[in-house]
Amino acid sequence: MTDLFSKFDPLIRQREDLLATGVTDPFSLVMERVVSPTVAICNGRETILLGTYNYMGMTFDADVIAAGKDALDKFGAGTTGSRVLNGTYQGHKECEEALKEFYAMDHAMVFSTGYQANLGIISTIAGKGDYVILDIDSHASIYDGCAMGNAEIVAFRHNDVDALEKRLKRLPPEAGKLVVLEGVYSMLGDIAPLKEMIRVSKEAGAMILVDEAHSMGFIGEHGRGVAEAQGVIDDVDFIIGTFSKSVGTVGGFCVSNHPKFEILRLVCRPYVFTASLPPSVVATAATSIRKLMHGSNKRAHLWENSKVLHKGLRDLGFTLGTDEPQSAIIAVIMPDLEMGAMMWEALLEEGLYVNLARPPATPAGMTLLRCSLCAEHSSDQVIEILARFERAGKRVGIIG
Numbered sequence: 001m002t003d004l005f006s007k008f009d010p011l012i013r014q015r016e017d018l019l020a021t022g023v024t025d026p027f028s029l030v031m032e033r034v035v036s037p038t039v040a041i042c043n044g045r046e047t048i049l050l051g052t053y054n055y056m057g058m059t060f061d062a063d064v065i066a067a068g069k070d071a072l073d074k075f076g077a078g079t080t081g082s083r084v085l086n087g088t089y090q091g092h093k094e095c096e097e098a099l100k101e102f103y104a105m106d107h108a109m110v111f112s113t114g115y116q117a118n119l120g121i122i123s124t125i126a127g128k129g130d131y132v133i134l135d136i137d138s139h140a141s142i143y144d145g146c147a148m149g150n151a152e153i154v155a156f157r158h159n160d161v162d163a164l165e166k167r168l169k170r171l172p173p174e175a176g177k178l179v180v181l182e183g184v185y186s187m188l189g190d191i192a193p194l195k196e197m198i199r200v201s202k203e204a205g206a207m208i209l210v211d212e213a214h215s216m217g218f219i220g221e222h223g224r225g226v227a228e229a230q231g232v233i234d235d236v237d238f239i240i241g242t243f244s245k246s247v248g249t250v251g252g253f254c255v256s257n258h259p260k261f262e263i264l265r266l267v268c269r270p271y272v273f274t275a276s277l278p279p280s281v282v283a284t285a286a287t288s289i290r291k292l293m294h295g296s297n298k299r300a301h302l303w304e305n306s307k308v309l310h311k312g313l314r315d316l317g318f319t320l321g322t323d324e325p326q327s328a329i330i331a332v333i334m335p336d337l338e339m340g341a342m343m344w345e346a347l348l349e350e351g352l353y354v355n356l357a358r359p360p361a362t363p364a365g366m367t368l369l370r371c372s373l374c375a376e377h378s379s380d381q382v383i384e385i386l387a388r389f390e391r392a393g394k395r396v397g398i399i400g
């Protein structure tokens with residue numbers, strides 16, 4: 001018998017070598033208690049959370065929690081069915097209405113996760129003979145959507161408008177084309193030059209999908225994302241998003257003005273062949289989305305936090321993923337995985353949780369400490385975060 005697990009041996013060895021250095025396993029941390037959007041108890045210690053996607057701090061919003069409890073009482077724990085059979089409740093429709101209003105778009109389709117939204121939309125609309133043109137640093141769910149479909153896949157250099165244009169020009173003019181972009185790239189926290197990319201894509205006759213997972217609620221005047229901030233949202237054919245970040249729960253969606261959009265409900269396999277979200281989840285999502293429409297003060301505070309943290313970390317001597325803060329994600333570049341894991345542990349001992357990210361999730365084989373800010377972080381917490389980074393960085397020897 002060939003052991004099908006032998007392909008994982010290099011990863012198993014890498015993990016064993018890392019743990020043999022005595023470092024805490026960075027990928028099995030348990031949140032023993034969650035006190036608020038910005039504080040949890042980890043290893044018995046009160047810890048500031050700087051590695052969640054809870055950008056707008058909606059997880060503990062009183063109205064959101066009340067809506068979830070009410071739906072749990074009235075509609076039960078789950079739907080036990082697909083959206084196209086017994087799994088569409090009033091709450092799913094209300095959630096889709098909230099999304100249509102939030103984005104000012106004609107159609108909204110709620111999936112069970114954002115991963116499934118990318119998987120479903122990309123694999124369904126780009127078929128045999130079509131082309132998907134995507135940024136090489138795209139999220140795994142975008143790649144998996146491509147792998148599940150039958151279209152030809154063409155990748156271009158990260159955020160490079162000329163590279164995108166060149167690739168598009170080489171494709172048959174009459175072929176169907178879907179350009180897939182992200183508003184914010186979650187590893188380095190950089191944003192896409194959507195305005196220019198959408199212009200060259202439209203010139204080539206392509207449709208455009210933008211995944212705004214990390215910008216919804218925060219970026220743009222109404223929190224609609226980078227496409228809104230750059231004034232090109234009307235040129236985007238499909239926006240993909242998630243409830244697992246700013247919305248503060250779980251679920252995914254696609255919004256669009258395409259007149260034939262509703263047919264996707266019958267042909268999109270990751271929508272049809274899975275159970276729909278529980279009533280409590282869609283109730284929390286709908287309430288949260290409606291509150292995010294009026295979140296401009298929170299957005300302003302989150303930008304302030306992002307600027308203060310970015311400048312503070314740079315002044316301390318850390319190497320960051322972007323020259324300027326472009327989103328709520330600030331990536332601190334580590335020299336290697338060992339050093340990254342040591343710094344991650346030192347921060348945890350200081351009472352600060354960040355995300356340790358490593359290849360293949362990261363671009364160019366980088367190890368990153370990804371800091372993601374929350375609108376509920378107080379200004380004092382941000383100052384405390386910088387003090388903890390300074391102490392940990394000096395202890396590990398990453399800064400002098």
Ligand SMILES: Cc1ncc(COP(=O)(O)O)c(C=O)c1O
Pocket residue numbers: 113114115116118139141182186211213214241242243244250251252
């Ligand atoms: C860019 C992007 N798209 C999609 C997803 C998937 O979202 P979900 O957590 O809802 O599956 C993520 C999640 O990390 C993401 O970063």
